[in-house]
Amino acid sequence: MQGKRRSHGTSIHFAHPEERIKSANGIGGSFTKQEVQLNDTPLFFPEGFEKIFLAIYFISLPYILGLIFLFFYIAEGKFKVFIAVNHDSPFLMTWAIGYEILATLVILWVIKSAISFTRENSRKHLHTLRQ
Incomplete structure:
Protein backbone atom coordinates (compact mmCIF):
# COMPACT_ATOMS: atom_id res chain seq x y z
CA MET A 1 0.00 0.00 0.00
CA GLN A 2 2.28 2.68 -1.26
CA GLY A 3 1.43 6.22 -0.19
CA LYS A 4 -1.03 5.12 2.49
CA ARG A 5 1.26 3.65 5.12
CA ARG A 6 4.85 2.63 5.49
CA SER A 7 5.96 -0.29 7.58
CA HIS A 8 9.34 -0.11 9.29
CA GLY A 9 9.94 -3.24 11.33
CA THR A 10 7.08 -3.78 13.77
CA SER A 11 5.68 -0.24 13.80
CA ILE A 12 3.43 1.24 11.13
CA HIS A 13 3.89 4.86 10.08
CA PHE A 14 1.12 6.48 8.09
CA ALA A 15 1.95 8.80 5.22
CA HIS A 16 1.47 12.53 5.62
CA PRO A 17 -1.98 13.87 4.68
CA GLU A 18 -0.49 15.74 1.73
CA GLU A 19 0.76 12.48 0.21
CA ARG A 20 -2.64 10.81 0.67
CA ILE A 21 -4.42 13.75 -0.97
CA LYS A 22 -2.00 13.76 -3.90
CA SER A 23 -2.43 10.01 -4.39
CA ALA A 24 -6.22 10.38 -4.56
CA ASN A 25 -6.30 12.81 -7.50
CA GLY A 26 -9.38 12.37 -9.63
CA ILE A 27 -11.48 10.70 -6.93
CA GLY A 28 -13.02 13.53 -4.93
CA GLY A 29 -15.18 16.42 -6.06
CA SER A 30 -16.64 14.84 -9.19
CA PHE A 31 -20.07 14.08 -7.71
CA THR A 32 -21.06 17.74 -7.56
CA LYS A 33 -19.92 18.32 -11.15
CA GLN A 34 -22.34 15.79 -12.64
CA GLU A 35 -24.90 17.11 -15.11
CA VAL A 36 -28.53 16.80 -13.97
CA GLN A 37 -31.25 16.34 -16.57
CA LEU A 38 -34.98 16.56 -15.85
CA ASN A 39 -35.52 13.76 -18.37
CA ASP A 40 -33.73 11.38 -15.98
CA THR A 41 -36.06 12.12 -13.05
CA PRO A 42 -38.84 9.72 -12.11
CA LEU A 43 -41.40 12.56 -12.29
CA PHE A 44 -43.28 13.32 -15.48
CA PHE A 45 -42.31 16.67 -17.05
CA PRO A 46 -44.02 17.15 -20.45
CA GLU A 47 -41.97 19.26 -22.82
CA GLY A 48 -43.01 22.91 -22.68
CA PHE A 49 -44.92 22.50 -19.40
CA GLU A 50 -41.99 21.84 -17.08
CA LYS A 51 -42.58 24.84 -14.81
CA ILE A 52 -46.31 24.18 -14.47
CA PHE A 53 -45.77 20.53 -13.56
CA LEU A 54 -42.95 21.47 -11.19
CA ALA A 55 -45.39 23.78 -9.36
CA ILE A 56 -48.02 21.02 -9.29
CA TYR A 57 -45.51 18.56 -7.87
CA PHE A 58 -44.25 21.15 -5.37
CA ILE A 59 -47.77 21.59 -3.98
CA SER A 60 -49.26 18.11 -4.33
CA LEU A 61 -46.43 15.72 -3.37
CA PRO A 62 -45.74 17.19 0.09
CA TYR A 99 -42.46 18.77 2.89
CA GLU A 100 -40.22 17.82 5.81
CA ILE A 101 -40.68 14.13 5.08
CA LEU A 102 -39.94 14.68 1.38
CA ALA A 103 -36.90 16.83 2.18
CA THR A 104 -35.54 14.12 4.48
CA LEU A 105 -36.02 11.48 1.80
CA VAL A 106 -34.31 13.64 -0.82
CA ILE A 107 -31.35 14.34 1.50
CA LEU A 108 -30.99 10.62 2.24
CA TRP A 109 -31.16 9.84 -1.50
CA VAL A 110 -28.44 12.44 -2.23
CA ILE A 111 -26.22 10.99 0.50
CA LYS A 112 -26.77 7.46 -0.85
CA SER A 113 -25.98 8.64 -4.39
CA ALA A 114 -22.82 10.39 -3.23
CA ILE A 115 -21.63 7.31 -1.37
CA SER A 116 -22.31 4.97 -4.30
CA PHE A 117 -20.70 7.44 -6.73
CA THR A 118 -17.60 7.65 -4.54
CA ARG A 119 -17.38 3.86 -4.28
CA GLU A 120 -17.73 3.41 -8.06
CA ASN A 121 -15.26 6.19 -8.78
CA SER A 122 -12.72 4.86 -6.29
CA ARG A 123 -12.95 1.39 -7.84
CA LYS A 124 -12.22 2.89 -11.25
CA HIS A 125 -9.16 4.71 -9.94
CA LEU A 126 -7.98 1.95 -7.60
CA HIS A 127 -5.54 0.55 -10.13
CA THR A 128 -3.89 3.98 -10.56
CA LEU A 129 -3.51 4.36 -6.79
CA ARG A 130 -1.70 1.06 -6.50
CA GLN A 131 0.90 2.06 -9.08
Missing part, protein backbone atom coordinates in the same frame (compact mmCIF):
# COMPACT_ATOMS: atom_id res chain seq x y z
CA TYR A 63 -49.47 17.48 0.79
CA ILE A 64 -50.08 13.83 -0.15
CA LEU A 65 -47.12 12.72 2.00
CA GLY A 66 -48.49 14.83 4.86
CA LEU A 67 -51.90 13.16 4.53
CA ILE A 68 -50.30 9.71 4.47
CA PHE A 69 -48.29 10.59 7.60
CA LEU A 70 -51.40 11.86 9.37
CA PHE A 71 -53.37 8.75 8.43
CA PHE A 72 -50.81 6.08 9.32
CA TYR A 73 -48.80 7.66 12.14
CA ILE A 74 -51.09 10.14 13.89
CA ALA A 75 -54.48 8.46 13.30
CA GLU A 76 -52.93 4.97 13.42
CA GLY A 77 -54.88 3.92 10.30
CA LYS A 78 -58.30 4.71 11.80
CA PHE A 79 -60.45 6.54 9.28
CA LYS A 80 -62.69 8.37 11.80
CA VAL A 81 -59.67 9.67 13.73
CA PHE A 82 -58.01 10.70 10.46
CA ILE A 83 -61.09 12.68 9.38
CA ALA A 84 -61.14 14.46 12.76
CA VAL A 85 -57.41 15.20 12.64
CA ASN A 86 -57.55 16.30 9.02
CA HIS A 87 -60.53 18.57 9.74
CA ASP A 88 -58.61 20.31 12.54
CA SER A 89 -55.32 20.69 10.65
CA PRO A 90 -54.98 23.41 8.03
CA PHE A 91 -53.67 22.74 4.52
CA LEU A 92 -50.37 24.51 5.20
CA MET A 93 -49.61 22.41 8.29
CA THR A 94 -50.27 19.15 6.41
CA TRP A 95 -48.16 20.40 3.50
CA ALA A 96 -45.30 21.39 5.85
CA ILE A 97 -45.28 17.93 7.46
CA GLY A 98 -45.11 16.30 4.04
Whole structure:
Protein backbone atom coordinates (compact mmCIF):
# COMPACT_ATOMS: atom_id res chain seq x y z
CA MET A 1 0.00 0.00 0.00
CA GLN A 2 2.28 2.68 -1.26
CA GLY A 3 1.43 6.22 -0.19
CA LYS A 4 -1.03 5.12 2.49
CA ARG A 5 1.26 3.65 5.12
CA ARG A 6 4.85 2.63 5.49
CA SER A 7 5.96 -0.29 7.58
CA HIS A 8 9.34 -0.11 9.29
CA GLY A 9 9.94 -3.24 11.33
CA THR A 10 7.08 -3.78 13.77
CA SER A 11 5.68 -0.24 13.80
CA ILE A 12 3.43 1.24 11.13
CA HIS A 13 3.89 4.86 10.08
CA PHE A 14 1.12 6.48 8.09
CA ALA A 15 1.95 8.80 5.22
CA HIS A 16 1.47 12.53 5.62
CA PRO A 17 -1.98 13.87 4.68
CA GLU A 18 -0.49 15.74 1.73
CA GLU A 19 0.76 12.48 0.21
CA ARG A 20 -2.64 10.81 0.67
CA ILE A 21 -4.42 13.75 -0.97
CA LYS A 22 -2.00 13.76 -3.90
CA SER A 23 -2.43 10.01 -4.39
CA ALA A 24 -6.22 10.38 -4.56
CA ASN A 25 -6.30 12.81 -7.50
CA GLY A 26 -9.38 12.37 -9.63
CA ILE A 27 -11.48 10.70 -6.93
CA GLY A 28 -13.02 13.53 -4.93
CA GLY A 29 -15.18 16.42 -6.06
CA SER A 30 -16.64 14.84 -9.19
CA PHE A 31 -20.07 14.08 -7.71
CA THR A 32 -21.06 17.74 -7.56
CA LYS A 33 -19.92 18.32 -11.15
CA GLN A 34 -22.34 15.79 -12.64
CA GLU A 35 -24.90 17.11 -15.11
CA VAL A 36 -28.53 16.80 -13.97
CA GLN A 37 -31.25 16.34 -16.57
CA LEU A 38 -34.98 16.56 -15.85
CA ASN A 39 -35.52 13.76 -18.37
CA ASP A 40 -33.73 11.38 -15.98
CA THR A 41 -36.06 12.12 -13.05
CA PRO A 42 -38.84 9.72 -12.11
CA LEU A 43 -41.40 12.56 -12.29
CA PHE A 44 -43.28 13.32 -15.48
CA PHE A 45 -42.31 16.67 -17.05
CA PRO A 46 -44.02 17.15 -20.45
CA GLU A 47 -41.97 19.26 -22.82
CA GLY A 48 -43.01 22.91 -22.68
CA PHE A 49 -44.92 22.50 -19.40
CA GLU A 50 -41.99 21.84 -17.08
CA LYS A 51 -42.58 24.84 -14.81
CA ILE A 52 -46.31 24.18 -14.47
CA PHE A 53 -45.77 20.53 -13.56
CA LEU A 54 -42.95 21.47 -11.19
CA ALA A 55 -45.39 23.78 -9.36
CA ILE A 56 -48.02 21.02 -9.29
CA TYR A 57 -45.51 18.56 -7.87
CA PHE A 58 -44.25 21.15 -5.37
CA ILE A 59 -47.77 21.59 -3.98
CA SER A 60 -49.26 18.11 -4.33
CA LEU A 61 -46.43 15.72 -3.37
CA PRO A 62 -45.74 17.19 0.09
CA TYR A 63 -49.47 17.48 0.79
CA ILE A 64 -50.08 13.83 -0.15
CA LEU A 65 -47.12 12.72 2.00
CA GLY A 66 -48.49 14.83 4.86
CA LEU A 67 -51.90 13.16 4.53
CA ILE A 68 -50.30 9.71 4.47
CA PHE A 69 -48.29 10.59 7.60
CA LEU A 70 -51.40 11.86 9.37
CA PHE A 71 -53.37 8.75 8.43
CA PHE A 72 -50.81 6.08 9.32
CA TYR A 73 -48.80 7.66 12.14
CA ILE A 74 -51.09 10.14 13.89
CA ALA A 75 -54.48 8.46 13.30
CA GLU A 76 -52.93 4.97 13.42
CA GLY A 77 -54.88 3.92 10.30
CA LYS A 78 -58.30 4.71 11.80
CA PHE A 79 -60.45 6.54 9.28
CA LYS A 80 -62.69 8.37 11.80
CA VAL A 81 -59.67 9.67 13.73
CA PHE A 82 -58.01 10.70 10.46
CA ILE A 83 -61.09 12.68 9.38
CA ALA A 84 -61.14 14.46 12.76
CA VAL A 85 -57.41 15.20 12.64
CA ASN A 86 -57.55 16.30 9.02
CA HIS A 87 -60.53 18.57 9.74
CA ASP A 88 -58.61 20.31 12.54
CA SER A 89 -55.32 20.69 10.65
CA PRO A 90 -54.98 23.41 8.03
CA PHE A 91 -53.67 22.74 4.52
CA LEU A 92 -50.37 24.51 5.20
CA MET A 93 -49.61 22.41 8.29
CA THR A 94 -50.27 19.15 6.41
CA TRP A 95 -48.16 20.40 3.50
CA ALA A 96 -45.30 21.39 5.85
CA ILE A 97 -45.28 17.93 7.46
CA GLY A 98 -45.11 16.30 4.04
CA TYR A 99 -42.46 18.77 2.89
CA GLU A 100 -40.22 17.82 5.81
CA ILE A 101 -40.68 14.13 5.08
CA LEU A 102 -39.94 14.68 1.38
CA ALA A 103 -36.90 16.83 2.18
CA THR A 104 -35.54 14.12 4.48
CA LEU A 105 -36.02 11.48 1.80
CA VAL A 106 -34.31 13.64 -0.82
CA ILE A 107 -31.35 14.34 1.50
CA LEU A 108 -30.99 10.62 2.24
CA TRP A 109 -31.16 9.84 -1.50
CA VAL A 110 -28.44 12.44 -2.23
CA ILE A 111 -26.22 10.99 0.50
CA LYS A 112 -26.77 7.46 -0.85
CA SER A 113 -25.98 8.64 -4.39
CA ALA A 114 -22.82 10.39 -3.23
CA ILE A 115 -21.63 7.31 -1.37
CA SER A 116 -22.31 4.97 -4.30
CA PHE A 117 -20.70 7.44 -6.73
CA THR A 118 -17.60 7.65 -4.54
CA ARG A 119 -17.38 3.86 -4.28
CA GLU A 120 -17.73 3.41 -8.06
CA ASN A 121 -15.26 6.19 -8.78
CA SER A 122 -12.72 4.86 -6.29
CA ARG A 123 -12.95 1.39 -7.84
CA LYS A 124 -12.22 2.89 -11.25
CA HIS A 125 -9.16 4.71 -9.94
CA LEU A 126 -7.98 1.95 -7.60
CA HIS A 127 -5.54 0.55 -10.13
CA THR A 128 -3.89 3.98 -10.56
CA LEU A 129 -3.51 4.36 -6.79
CA ARG A 130 -1.70 1.06 -6.50
CA GLN A 131 0.90 2.06 -9.08
